[in-house]
Amino acid sequence: MGVGVLKTYRDLLPVTDATPMITLGEGDTPLVKSNRMAAELNCPELYFKLEGCNPTGSFKDRGMVVAIAKALEEGSRAIMCASTGNTSASAAAFGAYSGLPALVIIPRGEVAMGKLAQAMAYGAKIIMVNGNFDTALDLVRTFTSKHEVTLVNSVNPTALEGTAKTASNRDVDSLGDAPDYLFIPVGNAGNITAYCVGIPRTVAQRHCEKRR
Known part of the structure; x- marks a missing residue:
């Protein structure tokens, strides 16, 4: 089990010394390289992000742990x-x-x-x-x-930060660089804050700024 998003991305999240560093092992989700679809699309590197490997099976765990930790703190x-x-x-x-x-x-x-x-x-x-x-x-x-x-819905700003910052930075950590493209399947698209928003001091931020 990983150390969780609060400890891994503490410097990017709205946490203090009083914030409990709780975790269920969320956030350490793999990127799996595609072979067949990548060849069909003539794409040299294509990865699928397995957010279903989070504790309850969805990306929501990333933001939820931050929202819950702040609720405990308050x-x-x-x-x-x-x-x-x-x-x-x-x-x-x-x-x-x-x-x-x-x-x-x-x-x-x-x-x-x-x-x-x-x-x-x-x-x-x-x-x-x-x-x-x-x-x-x-x-x-x-x-x-x-x-x-x-x-603790995604209208909670701390939940949004947990989702947006830890998912994107996890990709950068895995790839060693920001991806050229990111494709996200959605329901109502309520969680799409921009991939680059609020991600200071990372390769992703520098690359996103170049593309604007």
Whole structure:
């Protein structure tokens, strides 16, 4: 198991000496070189990034560990998210590990059951509402604004930093340089903050600045 993103990228993340360095082994995901597709595309080097190797099977673990660590640092009493899948599993897992109750608001009929099963296995309290994901997120925003409960969706700025900075820098560490192109499959694309944003003192930042 790796040391986790908080220790590996501490100098790039919004952590302090009071931030607990928790980890479930997230972030140390491999790049696997493609042979057949690379040849078909006439691309000398093509890699697939296996984010499914994160603890709960998604890239959400990168940002979640940062959001949970900051919640612990700030004395939060619980964590809360709206989710249709990956976020609920990640929040529940890190919440259980850290001793923070996890509340998950899900839109009725729009949930990936495999991920919901993870959240339930980790002991999250599941609340189903009528409406879509935006309805669920609005409820979470309202509730967390009035209580000592931390919102851990990707609208949480510390979660965004954890995802954007650690994923991109992990690629640079693996390749020894910034990639020429990055292709990201998305659902609603809410997590696409630019690949270059907020990545100081790295090869990736220097190369991205040249390409702007």
